[in-house]
Amino acid sequence: MNLLNNSENYTLVTGASSGIGKAITKEFAERGHNLVLVARNKKVLEELANQWSTYYKINVLVVSINLQEENAAKSIYEWCQTHNIKVDALINNAGIGLFGAFEKLSIDEQIKMIALNVNSLVRLAYYFVPDLKKHKKGYILNVASIAAFYPLPYYSVYGATKAFVLSFTEALRHELRHSTITVSCLCPGDTNTNFFNNAGNTNKKRSLMSPKSVAKVAIDSLFDNQSVIFPGNMKLVSKVPRFILKKIIARRVSKYKL
Numbered sequence: 001m002n003l004l005n006n007s008e009n010y011t012l013v014t015g016a017s018s019g020i021g022k023a024i025t026k027e028f029a030e031r032g033h034n035l036v037l038v039a040r041n042k043k044v045l046e047e048l049a050n051q052w053s054t055y056y057k058i059n060v061l062v063v064s065i066n067l068q069e070e071n072a073a074k075s076i077y078e079w080c081q082t083h084n085i086k087v088d089a090l091i092n093n094a095g096i097g098l099f100g101a102f103e104k105l106s107i108d109e110q111i112k113m114i115a116l117n118v119n120s121l122v123r124l125a126y127y128f129v130p131d132l133k134k135h136k137k138g139y140i141l142n143v144a145s146i147a148a149f150y151p152l153p154y155y156s157v158y159g160a161t162k163a164f165v166l167s168f169t170e171a172l173r174h175e176l177r178h179s180t181i182t183v184s185c186l187c188p189g190d191t192n193t194n195f196f197n198n199a200g201n202t203n204k205k206r207s208l209m210s211p212k213s214v215a216k217v218a219i220d221s222l223f224d225n226q227s228v229i230f231p232g233n234m235k236l237v238s239k240v241p242r243f244i245l246k247k248i249i250a251r252r253v254s255k256y257k258l
């Protein structure tokens with residue numbers, strides 16, 4: 001390892017190869033944090049690591065792994081232990097969606113989505129919490145979605161994974177309130193990333209936030225110890241009573257081409 005920065009601490013970001021995760025790594029890099037980038041696409045991660053380390057004079061390490069594998073989170077944790085990588089911020093961002101009628105989508109793909117969006121996030125938090133507690137200040141940012149606040153037809157399992165992430169994160173935040181760890185949940189609305197194409201949703205979006213603006217609000221608010229982080233005007237959406245939100249969403253999805 002060729003280390004440029006004397007700080008021993010690292011921020012670990014999952015889903016760092018594109019979209020919101022990539023923007024989050026840039027935001028941390030600009031603030032001088034060393035990084036561990038996690039995703040499957042090794043080539044993209046290595047290119048990013050090269051760029052960020054050269055430009056920002058930080059240490060950037062790469063772990064190319066499929067987080068849907070049961071042992072992935074444990075392997076990442078053990079890899080950090082073996083290489084004496086001290087993680088003081090865990091950013092659980094990796095996630096995918098699947099768009100379509102529940103019974104028409106592959107059940108195996110839907111279960112794999114739960115493995116990524118839920119299982120890997122929970123496992124990473126589980127392994128890293130004891131170490132995060134040892135730092136003067138530790139951080140966990142779990143990425144949910146504004147969809148955590150209402151049922152989302154045609155993304156039924158995806159929406160449920162995000163409701164899980166929000167509930168889990170708020171409960172964990174309470175449990176850790178007397179520790180040195182800040183736990184926050186990021187709830188973005190529609191953001192301009194590969195998410196929709198990868199999910200199989202080609203319906204046009206009316207307005208999309210930029211990953212950069214989402215990442216900036218996310219990291220500012222995490223350091224400001226906010227519990228649930230709403231980029232853009234998503235806070236307003238979260239305040240709308242659930243029975244009204246359900247009607248708005250039903251109207252919106254009725255226009256979808258499936």
Ligand SMILES: NC(=O)c1ccc[n+]([C@@H]2O[C@H](COP(=O)([O-])OP(=O)(O)OC[C@H]3O[C@@H](n4cnc5c(N)ncnc54)[C@H](OP(=O)(O)O)[C@@H]3O)[C@@H](O)[C@H]2O)c1
Pocket residue numbers: 014015016017018019020021038039040041042065066067068093094095096097116143144145146187188189190191192193194195196198
């Ligand atoms: N875009 C939106 O409108 C929106 C709104 C609300 C919430 N979110 C949430 O934001 C997070 C980031 O999504 P995004 O919009 O930035 O989408 P994205 O551009 O598609 O990024 C997804 C990231 O997750 C990684 N990933 C996917 N499958 C993986 C696997 N099996 N193992 C390891 N890494 C994997 C991808 O990297 P590799 O392909 O290299 O593995 C990529 O880095 C997700 O949790 C998503 O649910 C997005």
